[in-house]
Amino acid sequence: MAALVIRITRRVDFQRLTRKGARRAMPGVVLQAMIRPNADSDVCRLGFTVSKKVGGAVQRNRAKRRLRAAATEILQNLNPGRDIVLVGRKATLTRPWDALLADVRQASLELGVLPGEAGR
Numbered sequence: 001m002a003a004l005v006i007r008i009t010r011r012v013d014f015q016r017l018t019r020k021g022a023r024r025a026m027p028g029v030v031l032q033a034m035i036r037p038n039a040d041s042d043v044c045r046l047g048f049t050v051s052k053k054v055g056g057a058v059q060r061n062r063a064k065r066r067l068r069a070a071a072t073e074i075l076q077n078l079n080p081g082r083d084i085v086l087v088g089r090k091a092t093l094t095r096p097w098d099a100l101l102a103d104v105r106q107a108s109l110e111l112g113v114l115p116g117e118a119g120r
Helices: 011-020 057-074 090-094 097-110
Strands: 004-007 022-025 029-035 043-049 082-088
Touching (some): 011 082, 022 097, 043 057
Parallel strands (some): 043 082
């Protein structure tokens, strides 16, 4: 059964994930994930962030659009009860689409975000 996915929007949730979550840095994206204790069993939360190091507002928004599209394509059947954040990098803007998808897929498999893989 696929988890219901809702967005992470609160700053405190992003900060908690940065402090306590596992992370995998790939050339096009950094994926952070953690299992939420006392979480709803069928809910997974997903967030996106891009810092000003990537560029101005136009570049950051483009990077977030690319990350959302990649997440829609790759992260369809998530393990429930997890918080996941995709962090954009400068390479997110210029990385070929297939390579960006491969980065998201590889990082999510390493962190056990997708079913059938061991989580940390």
